[in-house]
Amino acid sequence: MAYTTKKSLLEAIRNGDEVSWYEFYETYRPLIVVRGRDYKLNSAEIDELIQSVMLRFFNRSRSFVYDRSQGRFRDYLGVMIYHCALNIIRSRRKNEIGCGDGELEMPAEDDSRWHREWEQHILTQALKQLQLQIEETTFQAFELYAVKGEAPEKVARFLKTSVNMVYVAKSRATSRLRKIVKQLQDEE
Amino acid sequence: MHYAIHELDQYRSRTMNLFRRLACRCHLLHCQKCRAQLRQLEQDDLFLAELRQSEQRMDVPENPSEYRKLCGIFEEERHKRESSI
Incomplete structure (x- = not known):
């Protein structure tokens, strides 16, 4: 089934619809990959980014209600990707010798x-x-x-x-x- | 008489033969409606250039194993949720 609106797709996800999960993944995966490249993540890190964004969304899906008046979905997803990318960069830095957990620079x-x-x-x-x-x-x-x-x-x-x-x-x-x-x- | 959209597109893309091109150019000098259509075609081309760029940028190869892995993780999470309830 193809959900014609974002609202119907997100509602189906909230109700635990398996097919809609695939559609969500298929729809937003390219965007997450492109964002990962912006943050200069390597290919393994981009895979990790996809996984953590999807998982974070999955864990919040039950309580997530699509309400346009509360803000745009674009912003919600953008912030979510940003935080997941930040976590990946932080954990990479921790493993790098001589790199502290200082200020992280994100693209201008x-x-x-x-x-x-x-x-x-x-x-x-x-x-x-x-x-x-x-x-x-x-x-x-x-x-x-x-x-x-x-x-x-x-x-x-x-x-x-x-x-x-x-x-x-x-x-x-x-x-x-x-x-x-x-x-x-x-x-x- | 006005030019059809495909004729104006041919005029723009210079695939119309020279005589018809000249006739079309003369017509365009006097016809506001066809000029507006021509402008719309120009707008369309800008829009389509943007579309081509988007297609290239968002062209990310599929990864079925990644999705299967995610399904496994989701399944585990579901079990965790259910057992905690």
């Missing part, structure tokens, strides 16, 4: 970077939703031409359609995609 402009990454995350999620909402051929034409940058003639030949249809698919799909992005942003 962290907030604006997080904001940008969240917007990129929204775009990729919107693309996934678009695929479920439009005809397969239209999506393929859009993806090949507008996203992957293939020549419209080549796309038309591959999909056995006209070049005009490829252009029309791009225009229609882009317009729909904008609406989905808007909807996802409004949900926050």
Whole structure:
């Protein structure tokens, strides 16, 4: 089952729905990995980061109520990732010879970077939703031409359609995609 | 008569032949509606460039073993929770 809104996904998690856990993991894992790279974590540490963010969320899921008036989910998740990354860096420093538990430096402009990454995350999620909402051929034409940058003639030949249809698919799909992005942003 | 969206896209991407391009350019000088459509296509291209960038940035290989490991941990946590209740 694909949860169409963040609220429904988070509510399903709260009720202990197993499938929704996978969807949550699949949805936010790339974002956590990207954040881990921002914090200059190595690949093993990024795995640890994913695990600790997921576990922390799992432990809080029963009491977590999605209430927009209490703050945005984006901020909640961002802070959670930040704290988990900080713990990983701290424990690494403890194991390094000659490194005390002094002040930890996090990347400058962290907030604006997080904001940008969240917007990129929204775009990729919107693309996934678009695929479920439009005809397969239209999506393929859009993806090949507008996203992957293939020549419209080549796309038309591959999909056995006209070049005009490829252009029309791009225009229609882009317009729909904008609406989905808007909807996802409004949900926050 | 106005140009269709695919024709304007062809005009923009210079895939329209020279004569049709010239005719289209003349039309655009006088037609506000087609000019607005053309501007929308330009906006679309900026939006799609952002989408391509996002796709590249968020392209993280899947890791099924990681998820299985997490499921194991969740299961343990659940047992802990239930036994504490």
